[in-house]
Amino acid sequence: MEHISFGTDGWRATLDTFTEPRVRMVGQAVADHLRAAGDPGAVAVGYDARDTSRGFADALAEVLADNGFEVLVSERDCPTPVLAWTVRDRGLAGGLMVTASHNPPEYNGVKFLPPGGAPALPEVTDDLEDRLAEPTALPEADRGTVREDTFTAAYCQHAVDFAADPDLDGLRIAYDAMHGSGRGVTDDLLAAAGASVERLRTDRDPTFGGESPEPTAERLGDLVARVTEGDADLGFANDGDADRLGVITPERGSLDPNLLYAVLYDYLLDSGTGGAVRTVSTTSVIDRIAEAHGERAVEVPVGFKWVAEGMREHDALVGGEESGGFGITAHLRNKDGVLLALVLAAAHAERPLDERADDIEAEFGEIHQGRVSVTCPDDRKAAVLDSLDGDLPETIAGVAVADVGTADGFKVFLEDGTWLLVRPSGTEPKLRVYAEADSAERVEELLAAGSDLVEPRV
Incomplete structure (x- = not known):
């Protein structure tokens, strides 16, 4: 038990520590937590593209079913935001996502998503840690069942509807999945909206090419070259579980996440109203944009769980952090690098992101x-x-x-x-x-x- 600790975004560890017996203890803790909360609903289980992730997901599903829960397991590895939105959309008791996100391949992890799909707050994760125990099982007649489900189809239809059925005809987009779970989801969503999509690293490689699947400039050389040399109008890259997004533009190359947040918020204010939530280490340009529109920016501690809680408390339009995680409240109070790609592609189709960034810097200052x-x-x-x-x-x-x-x-x-x-x-x-x-x-x-x-x- 001393090896299991839920940090900023779930429990992550190297595979010498992140073992099946310990994962099963997490499953038991979740079952006991949900039972204590009086929520007998179904639980969704997702997993990323790592070699061990499906096995850990099956272990979690078995423990939950043995405790009487109906369990839906993703038929393939899926993005974390897809699982989170599924929990919200179907009114599930919760979700478990097996992922180490952008960490290197020798890691794995698990995060619990409460009802609503937002990240778990400390009172929830503290309770889970207190309930860690060896798995138990109800009599066979009282156990639940496990079945596979397709989570992505409903999510993608929602994403198209949410983005107001954007017309991306003629837009050339290069997409880098970094061998992660965004492959076949983010790229297909963009293509379905009419974009011509060039796909990079969209094969499943559980080792992520031997490096961390993190969409930083130094890891996106091919993608940057395609956009800055004119072979594509725009570039997108997801991290390993596709809850974060890297954006490449023709003039700037890899767009600084702080400036990206400013562009996103300014674009959303074209058709919506509401404040913004940002972490203490995220740019104050967000505050100046909010003030110019008669809105308010709220500062919260580092960690998207605090961003999500701020989005709820202040009924914000959007929330984000300087590490590249952004959420739109009306869609999901969680990071989503899949829907965000579609929204930003629509913004670029109306007016290039570089022009939008130029205007923001001219009015509110460089970052x-x-x-x-x-x-x-x-x-x-x-x-x-x-x-x-x-x-x-x-x-x-x-x-x-x-x-x-x-x-x-x-x-x-x-x-x-x-x-x-x-x-x-x-x-x-x-x-x-x-x-x-x-x-x-x-x-x-x-x-x-x-x-x-x-x-x-x-």
Whole structure:
């Protein structure tokens, strides 16, 4: 049990730790959690393209069925957002997704999705950890059944309807599945809307080509080349479980996720209303866009579970984080790199994303961010952060302090609209120092000032 811990987004571990007996204990915990909540409904189980994922999914399904639940198992590996939307759409008791997302192939993981399909909050995951136990089984007559189901068909029809049946005729899109579960879903959805789709790495490779299936610029060289050299108008890439999206444009290449969020929010405001939710490390340009439309941006801690909760509490239009995860509230309070590709393709068909990004930068300023680490023992992290409260200089890097936020770590807002954030690493004995400004040079100044502020306190 000591090896099982639900972090920011489920339990992930290398395969020497992530074993079938422990996965079955998670299944028992979920069964007991649902039974205690009085929810006897069906449970959906999905899994990603890793070699071991289907076997772990079958183990979870067996434990749940032995505890009396009807279980629907995806007939093939599927994107996490497809499973999450299925839980919401069918009113299921919950869902279990076997995935390590963008982690390398030697990892696997599992996340629990409560009713509604949003990420589980700590009160749920804490309860699951408390209920970890060896599996039990009801008498045979009281057990549930397991059957395969197709989750993607209904999801894709919903996506087309949600995006108002976009016309992508004539649009050339290059799509990189990174050998993950977006293959045959994101690309087929774009093609069904009329786009001409060139498919890259859409074969199933459980090793993801020997690297992490993370859609960062350095891992998308072929995709970037196809778009920037004129062979495609737009490029999309999903991570391993397709809840995140990388976007490639002709002028910018790999579009910075902060700027992508700004483009998405601005586009959605063309036809909708509502605020935006962002994490503490996501660009403040979102706030300026919201204010210009008479809306409000809400800041939450890092982790999409907090973004999703903010979307619910504030009835926001959209939520996102700088790591490339975005959700549209009316669709699903969870990250979705599949539907987002269709929505952004529709936006590009109306007006190129590069033009939209140009206009945002001209009106609201360029986005430049950076991060450095300061070594700090785990038992000193809280004390260092506490010491900053009430002990700040009046100016940092030559600019007056305007406000302080403590939603996650310690964040200093300066009067020129820039900010400096110090928060603890959840995995290493380090404090992370983040900064945002309107130039790379200014970011470096802020990071240096932030390090100078923190290091003497460690």
